[in-house]
Amino acid sequence: MQHEPIVKSSISKQIAEQLRHAIINGQFKTGERLPTEDELAKRYGVSRATVREALKRLAAQNLIRSRRGPTGGNFVTQPTHEELAESLSGAATLLVGLGSMSIDEIIEARRVLQGGCLKLAARHATSDHIEQARAALDRQKLTGLTDEAFCQADVTFHRALVDASDNGMIRFVMYAIIEALVPITNMVLSYVKERHEIIAIHEHLLTALENRSEVDLDQALNRLLDYLTETFQEAQIQRDGHKLAVTPQE
Amino acid sequence: MQHEPIVKSSISKQIAEQLRHAIINGQFKTGERLPTEDELAKRYGVSRATVREALKRLAAQNLIRSRRGPTGGNFVTQPTHEELAESLSGAATLLVGLGSMSIDEIIEARRVLQGGCLKLAARHATSDHIEQARAALDRQKLTGLTDEAFCQADVTFHRALVDASDNGMIRFVMYAIIEALVPITNMVLSYVKERHEIIAIHEHLLTALENRSEVDLDQALNRLLDYLTETFQEAQIQRDGHKLAVTPQE
DNA sequence: CGATCTTATTTGTCTGACAAATACATGTCA
DNA sequence: TGACATGTATTTGTCAGACAAATAAGATCG
Numbered sequence: 001m002q003h004e005p006i007v008k009s010s011i012s013k014q015i016a017e018q019l020r021h022a023i024i025n026g027q028f029k030t031g032e033r034l035p036t037e038d039e040l041a042k043r044y045g046v047s048r049a050t051v052r053e054a055l056k057r058l059a060a061q062n063l064i065r066s067r068r069g070p071t072g073g074n075f076v077t078q079p080t081h082e083e084l085a086e087s088l089s090g091a092a093t094l095l096v097g098l099g100s101m102s103i104d105e106i107i108e109a110r111r112v113l114q115g116g117c118l119k120l121a122a123r124h125a126t127s128d129h130i131e132q133a134r135a136a137l138d139r140q141k142l143t144g145l146t147d148e149a150f151c152q153a154d155v156t157f158h159r160a161l162v163d164a165s166d167n168g169m170i171r172f173v174m175y176a177i178i179e180a181l182v183p184i185t186n187m188v189l190s191y192v193k194e195r196h197e198i199i200a201i202h203e204h205l206l207t208a209l210e211n212r213s214e215v216d217l218d219q220a221l222n223r224l225l226d227y228l229t230e231t232f233q234e235a236q237i238q239r240d241g242h243k244l245a246v247t248p249q250e
Numbered sequence: 251m252q253h254e255p256i257v258k259s260s261i262s263k264q265i266a267e268q269l270r271h272a273i274i275n276g277q278f279k280t281g282e283r284l285p286t287e288d289e290l291a292k293r294y295g296v297s298r299a300t301v302r303e304a305l306k307r308l309a310a311q312n313l314i315r316s317r318r319g320p321t322g323g324n325f326v327t328q329p330t331h332e333e334l335a336e337s338l339s340g341a342a343t344l345l346v347g348l349g350s351m352s353i354d355e356i357i358e359a360r361r362v363l364q365g366g367c368l369k370l371a372a373r374h375a376t377s378d379h380i381e382q383a384r385a386a387l388d389r390q391k392l393t394g395l396t397d398e399a400f401c402q403a404d405v406t407f408h409r410a411l412v413d414a415s416d417n418g419m420i421r422f423v424m425y426a427i428i429e430a431l432v433p434i435t436n437m438v439l440s441y442v443k444e445r446h447e448i449i450a451i452h453e454h455l456l457t458a459l460e461n462r463s464e465v466d467l468d469q470a471l472n473r474l475l476d477y478l479t480e481t482f483q484e485a486q487i488q489r490d491g492h493k494l495a496v497t498p499q500e
Numbered sequence: 501c502g503a504t505c506t507t508a509t510t511t512g513t514c515t516g517a518c519a520a521a522t523a524c525a526t527g528t529c530a
Numbered sequence: 531t532g533a534c535a536t537g538t539a540t541t542t543g544t545c546a547g548a549c550a551a552a553t554a555a556g557a558t559c560g
Contacts, residue, residue, distance in 0.1 A: 024344065053302060053306045056306045057310035060306070060307035061310055061311075061337075061340075091329070091334045091422075094329065095418070097276075105418050105419050106419050108417055108420075112369065112417075112420065113366055113420065117362065167359055168352075168355050169355050169427065169430070173423040176423065
């Protein structure tokens with residue numbers, strides 16, 4: 001007797017998978033409308049609720065977007081770079097937040113990968129990129145900035161540097177790494193509060209970029225990451241000391 | 251008169267967002283069980299169907315997993331490295347597939363980023379990593395392999411090289427880039443069919459790694475990417491020529 | 501011609517029900 | 531007592547049908 005291979009996963013999940021592949025393989029082109037939910041339900045022989053659960057899975061991946069009304073429906077969308085970068089940084093943040101990625105690893109990754117990225121930037125940077133970075137740096141110099149605002153400008157600055165590499169793929173992955181470092185920068189800022197050093201290093205980076213000096217860029221990057229490593233350890237000690245003082249038990 | 255800020259997005263999406271933040275902020279720890287769907291429905295004052303659509307959104311992001319029965323429910327899961335890497339490469343593949351990322355960009359990105367990665371690998375590679383790479387390379391040498399199998403072994407080989415860098419963050423992003431190159435490798439394979447050259451270059455790479463020679467690694471990587479660039483153009487010409495011959499109109 | 505009203509279509513949500521999986525308690529028989 | 535079957539409660543999975551809300555296009559009226 002032959003046993004049919006029983007399918008363990010839920011119907012809605014299977015439908016989501018099928019539709020997903022259909023979209024990726026181009027059977028539904030971007031901008032195109034999927035069949036209506038009723039139609040899909042009939043076609044798969046399931047209820048509309050099940051179809052909808054499948055569609056929501058796709059929506060969560062920014063693969064489709066829905067509109068109501070006639071001419072409405074579920075449309076295949078090309079996820080924007082923003083959205084993809086966002087989901088990517090979300091994943092990276094999660095990895096860091098859940099502690100499955102050490103600080104040292106992130107800094108090392110940044111040292112290695114951003115090093116290459118800056119080399120490209122030295123070759124491809126336009127005055128536009130440099131201006132953007134300059135603007136972000138100027139914002140960091142303002143007095144009275146909250147830590148969050150400072151950190152935000154920090155991200156903007158580094159993104160501008162990455163953009164200068166003029167490479168979409170690199171931009172895609174570097175954004176994630178930069179994002180992953182935000183919590184650390186934030187912690188350093190709240191416990192050590194030495195913005196001027198960060199600003200000085202950024203100035204160093206930007207000047208090196210303006211001069212298109214790969215050596216200087218490398219030097220500046222290492223200076224930044226060394227500084228972060230040091231102060232992060234310091235901040236950690238302070239934080240833990242603080243914590244211990246407040247909650248001595250445990 | 252004051253107008254309340256009307257909320258445009260659907261209820262299920264909002265609930266998904268709320269739960270998502272609750273999970274990321276650690277209000278629900280990993281492994282913990284969320285309230286039952288009925289409970290959530292009551293708590294948010296919506297129907298169970300709506301709650302379920304929200305939950306499916308989270309499930310699509312591998313944030314929760316569900317089990318039936320008593321002691322069952324929706325559990326917060328720590329996404330595996332695999333799952334995160336998968337969603338990441340899914341995004342990257344999409345970018346490539348939808349043509350918003352050029353081949354040149356990917357190859358350039360790989361040249362720059364993998365270059366740094368291999369430097370790390372030269373320092374950190376263990377015999378274990380090298381053996382894994384060797385095994386994948388041996389598999390590529392088998393005769394009678396389908397293009398898919400060959401390509402699969404190719405990915406395994408490069409992953410082993412990346413693993414040798416011994417850095418989770420780098421692994422995370424490099425996996426995506428490697429994955430993004432798969433369609434291109436595939437196309438090169440189907441139209442040019444020169445596996446021996448790829449194998450030779452891989453041999454070059456592996457030997458360089460065994461000798462921990464950064465210079466050789468760099469040389470081999472450039473050799474590989476130059477080769478891919480060339481043959482890809484060739485393949486493209488052949489394919490387009492073929493297409494034109496078959497469908498001369500348009 | 502233009503403004504408004506109606507109407508059809510499609511997604512969003514609700515309700516209530518039953519099916520399926522599954523842990524746990526209970527009972528039965530050796 | 532111990533192993534095994536059996537029921538039972540709980541929770542997710544799926545279904546069916548309904549109404550609400552958005553919205554584009556046609557119909558109507560001034």
